Amino acid sequence: MYDLVIVGAGPYGLSVAAHAAAHGLDLRVFGRPMEMWHAMPSAMFLKSEPWASHLSDPAGAYGLDAYAATRGVRAEHGVPLPVGFFAAYGDWFARQAVPALDERLVTAVAPAADGGFAVTAEDGGTVRARTVALAVGVLPFLEVPGPLRGLSRRHVTHSSHHGELDGFAGRDVTVIGAGQAALETAAILTEQGATVRILARSGRLNWNTVPPALDRGPWRSLRAPHTGLGCGWQNKLYADTPGVFRRLPAATRERVFDSALGPAGAWWLRERFAKVGDVRLGQRVTRATVTADERLRLDVAGPGGATDVVETDHVVAATGFVPSLDRADVLAPELRAGLRRVGVGGAPEVGGLFESSWPGLFLAGLLTAPSYGPSMRFVFGAGYTAGRLVKGVRQRLRSAAGRGGVVGRPRSGEERVAAGAS
Secondary structure (H helix, E strand, O other), X not given: OEEEEEEXXXXXXXXXXXXXXXXXXXXXXXXXXXXXHXXXXXXXXXXXXXXXXXXXXXXXXXXXXXXXXXXXXXXXXOOOXXXXXXXXXXXXXXXXXXXXXXXXXXEEEEEOOOOOEEEEEOOXXXXXXXXXXXXXXXXXXXXXXXXXXXXXXXXXXXXXXXXXXXHHOOOEEEEEOOOHHHHHHHHHXXXXXXXXXXXXXXXXXXXXXXXXXXXXXXHHHHHXXXXXXXXXXXXXXXHXXXXXXXXXXXXXXXXXXXXXXXXXXXXXXXXXXXXXXXEEEOOEEEEEEEOOOOOXXXXXXXXXXXXXXXXXXXXXXXXXXXXXXXXXXXXXXXXXXXXXXXXXXXXXXXXXXXXXXXXXXXXXXXXXXXXXXXXXHOHHHHHHHHHHHHHHHHHHHHHHHHOOOOOOOOOOHXXXXXXXXX
């Protein structure tokens, strides 16, 4: 039986694995390294600064700058890096810092009858683990507007479904959203020869400004400090104090999670996006139907009750991700049912060392954002998460050893309360 099985091999899973390996835990990591990042269009770039995009290892030896040096490249502030470069960095990090990487995908995590967990891979093989860290990234939680759900991928896709976008040349494509994914997808589609329009509920497009120099004097730095989430004191609080965020009232956390660091395009994208000629703001799709000639008819509501109809060949919904526990299908139903939740979105409640309310089940990444704040929506949050989560795993293993080795199965009245079973 493994001490720890990590489900997911993106930035969070690899970072947790590096810390666990450094502490000598017997572990296995399941997942294809940086799979989502490898699948992105090659014309996309990182939005975050290179110094805010490190994966985490205890010694800090395998940062993005260290990888860049092996490639003869400088990872410079204010110079965006291609997503392919970042994906290759994650592969390199895995080779340096992560043992026991198993590229099979996991289909189920279930509580074992005698304690711990049973983790089943896509080929049916099962391993046992005393603890599990779920670091499945964002793809299970993709959000598509209600009127577009149920339509085939021939007509509607999510922005995360796409690698290269050259298959849309000569077609009419409607992109829904106003964030980086929407604006960059629209720009790339236009560059690839598609006819593109943007539909967004927002009444305006927001653009990040050019980041100021890192060395700009003490006064300017004090007024608007640099953080991994952008400049400013509010961002610094989100970036540096996720543990404080977790102690805020649940209603406050939910409000901040819904509003902080809202949709915005990167400063370097603005010139490319200017080629997108049809931008319709303050509009939302109310109905979508397939026409006789296999196009999509979109009924659209606009400002002041105005309505419109748009016909298009394809819709790309760049509408983000919702960390709902109901979408974490990899967790067995009884495990999901035993977890306490926070907020109307149904995210799992996460404790002080990233342990869920089910003993031995730890969470990392987007699922923890309603508890720990906006930084968990970004690679930057992996640095805060990894060491603390592994500390929690080690504490749970020591606690289980004191009870005869049982982990992951609520036993006492206190544990039943923690698991939401009472």
